[in-house]
Amino acid sequence: MLYQHGTLGTLMAGLLEGTAPISDILKKGDLGIGTLTGCDGEVIILNGVAYHADARGGFRQLDGTECTPYATVTPFQADESYFVRHITDANTLLDDMKRRAASENIFFAIKITGKFETMHVRMMPKQEKPYTKLKYSADKQPEFIYEQINGTVVGFYTPELFHGIAASGFHLHFVNEDKTVGGHILDFELNSGAIDISNIETLEQHFPVNNQAFLESTIDHSTVAEDINEIE
Numbered sequence: 001m002l003y004q005h006g007t008l009g010t011l012m013a014g015l016l017e018g019t020a021p022i023s024d025i026l027k028k029g030d031l032g033i034g035t036l037t038g039c040d041g042e043v044i045i046l047n048g049v050a051y052h053a054d055a056r057g058g059f060r061q062l063d064g065t066e067c068t069p070y071a072t073v074t075p076f077q078a079d080e081s082y083f084v085r086h087i088t089d090a091n092t093l094l095d096d097m098k099r100r101a102a103s104e105n106i107f108f109a110i111k112i113t114g115k116f117e118t119m120h121v122r123m124m125p126k127q128e129k130p131y132t133k134l135k136y137s138a139d140k141q142p143e144f145i146y147e148q149i150n151g152t153v154v155g156f157y158t159p160e161l162f163h164g165i166a167a168s169g170f171h172l173h174f175v176n177e178d179k180t181v182g183g184h185i186l187d188f189e190l191n192s193g194a195i196d197i198s199n200i201e202t203l204e205q206h207f208p209v210n211n212q213a214f215l216e217s218t219i220d221h222s223t224v225a226e227d228i229n230e231i232e
């Protein structure tokens, strides 16, 4: 089961108010990704613990009271596990995962635990109210490249049909073994690592029904898909 609160499409439209506490998200799964109020940074959920990497390079463990406008989690259970070495092209590895997953037409969750030669991440800078479309703050996101770093990649593959509630293809976040850095993954090289894939049968999409801005907004759907492609 994949549980998602909010959608990427509504973030794109500038609905960035946190509408669910992280503690609620953690009740639905132990592995996942997300962001905080204002689309502040990157949330990484691993083994039932939520971490946060911000655009200033800060990193901390969340206590659960923080609110998120968009988060996705699953009770992770590997259906497919294998080991790889010397991956210089992340896309080759990800393409191989697509073939090993049950289908490209379902969601699946992945976990890569290993030694990375390089890990290239970015963190979304927090917006303050009044919020604007996400692409305006996405323009200013800092990027970091870490070398020789142990850690874990977590995230999801979204089938093309669902582009809009999430970004189709892979959306992956990283947390290092020491729990001191993390972020939204742009690219990586893997020395060696364990790959786990969890096929997902059910999508539970939760909407922020207590948020007046969400309930009353008219979203310009004509630009959502394009905006996602631009920044993800």
Ligand SMILES: [Zn+2]
Pocket: 033, 042, 171, 172, 173, 184, 185
């Ligand atoms: Zn992300």
